[in-house]
Amino acid sequence: MPLHPDSPAVPTPLPFSFELYPPRSDAATLALHDTIRILADAGPAFLSVTYGAGGSTGGRSLEVLRRIRATTDTEPMAHLTCVGNTYSGAAALIREFLDAGILSFLALRGDPPAGSSEDAAFLGDLESSAQLVQLIDRVQAARVPYTEARVPGLPGAAHVQRRERAQIAVAAFPRGHPRSRHPREHIDALVAKQAAGATLAITQLFFHADDYLSFVSRAREAGVTIPILPGIMPITAPGRLRRVLELSGEDLPGELAVALEIEPTADGRREVGVAYAAALVRAVVAGGAPGIHLYAFNHHDTVLAVLREAGILTPHPHKEAAR
Known part of the structure; x- marks a missing residue:
């Protein structure tokens, strides 16, 4: 049930990626292994894995990242947050990820724990994601300042090469950060993150x-040159929409909200959510988006359906099995 049947077609191939979160039970772990396999088979640029506030799921995050590294050809991306982290603790965690072969990170300031004040006291030593970006770069530089390639036929000789630098992603806020103190603060923050090495x-x-x-457009005018991926979340239930709006502070998307409320079946609501997200994908790509990042909620079927309906993926053999 497409909400916007006249949305422009999407040029292919277009890079896409997915966000996952660490499982909370053994059963969820087995299900996530299947999801990783199926999503990786679709050919994403990377799979990112969230990291619990204050390190609550740090060990499980690393397990998932290692699983992606060991069983797929897809780049794993580790989330890191400033919340509750000391310099030494964050540096140790970064080294642990690097030792596991992780070379892509998403550096986040993070949200305050429930019930904390809105000042910076909850952050610990790292006060901004720009500082975390710099720390990731410094830790990697200290760990691998350069690489060496042997020279054939000359024992002991080597070519000194520049190290492969980590890719460090950061968050951006299209409608402003909920804690921004002035209208351009989120743009200024993105400029600072880029200057730090994002x-x-x-x-x-x-x-x-x-x-x-x-x-x-505003970010480009301010001097941001790094790619800005649109993060899109397919919403397939009214309750999920309400929860997302509570957490994000976004305005109610009236057309989507009404369509979800009046649709009587779960399958129908899923079609509504997929169609809305696919139309959004087509619109931002037509406007110049360099790729698409989809929040998967640890399920592969909905996000892959969005990509198929948007014209990014052709029908996939896993489609029927995923339903």
Whole structure:
């Protein structure tokens, strides 16, 4: 049931990626292994794995990242947050990820724990994601300042080469950060993250293409040159929409909300959510988005359906099995 049947077609191939979170039970772990396999088979640029506030799921995050590294050809991306981290603790965690072969990170300031004040006291030693970006770069430089390639036929000789630098992504906020003190603070923050060494930005969710496109335009005018990936979340239930709006502070997307409320079946609501997200994908790509990042909620069927309906993926052999 497409909400926007006249949305422009998407050019292919277009890079896409997915966000996952660590499982909370053994049964969820087995299900996530299947999801990783199926999502990786679709050919994403990377699979990112969230990291619990204050390190609550740090060990499980690393397990998932290792699983992606060991069983797929897809790049794993580790989330890191400033919340509750000391310099030494964050540096140790970064080294642990690097030792596991992880070379892609998403550096986040993070949200305050429930019930904490809105000042910076909850952050620990790291006060901004820009500082975390710099720390990732310094830890990697200290661990591998350069690499050496042997020279055939000359024992002991080597070519000294520059190390492969980590890709460090950061968050961007199309409609402003909830704790921004002035209208341009989120743009200034993105400029600072880029100056600190960020190589990619991924937006928080949004529901209207103009929110993303106008944000990118303002960021470019301010001097941001790194790619800005739109983060899109397919919403397939009214309760999920309400919860997302509570957490994000986004305005109610009226067309989507009404369509979800009046649709009587779960399958019908899924079609509504997929169609809305696919139309959003087509619109932002038509406006110049360099790729698409989808929040998967640890399920592969919905996000792959969005990509198929948007014209990014052809029908996939896993489609029927995933339903």
